[in-house]
Amino acid sequence: MLKRTHKDLVDEALRETRAIGVAEAGELLETEGALFVDVRDVRELRREGKIPGAFHAPRGMLEFWVDPTSPYYKDAFAAGRALVLYCALDWRAVLATKTLQDMGLEDVRHLEGGFKAWREAGLPVDPPEGRK
Numbered sequence: 001m002l003k004r005t006h007k008d009l010v011d012e013a014l015r016e017t018r019a020i021g022v023a024e025a026g027e028l029l030e031t032e033g034a035l036f037v038d039v040r041d042v043r044e045l046r047r048e049g050k051i052p053g054a055f056h057a058p059r060g061m062l063e064f065w066v067d068p069t070s071p072y073y074k075d076a077f078a079a080g081r082a083l084v085l086y087c088a089l090d091w092r093a094v095l096a097t098k099t100l101q102d103m104g105l106e107d108v109r110h111l112e113g114g115f116k117a118w119r120e121a122g123l124p125v126d127p128p129e130g131r132k
Contacts, residue, residue: 010091022113029051039087067103085109086110
């Protein structure tokens with residue numbers, strides 16, 4: 001029997017992280033001040049597209065890509081910009097946001113409702129690669 005379920009972990013992370021709604025995120029995307037980080041699996045990107053300009057950092061590699069001491073570090077995280085993490089529904093992004101906060105990042109939040117909410121709001125989406 002599990003001591004804590006995935007729901008327990010997500011609920012805890014929701015209490016300790018900052019969400020950003022799709023309207024505010026859409027405005028933030030236009031100002032180019034934040035780095036949108038897509039933590040979905042590559043298959044989801046190929047199937048559904050992504051938020052324009054978003055950087056893809058799979059959930060399983062995020063901690064390694066953010067940490068400058070890691071051999072897998074990615075320069076996209078060097079700029080010190082605010083981070084807006086998103087996934088399909090916001091569960092993985094909430095957990096990822098909590099993890100990055102625990103690592104010491106302060107200006108990180110997650111997109112409430114995830115990519116699904118973004119699309120439903122009619123905000124721009126880059127089509128999957130190879131599709132127009």
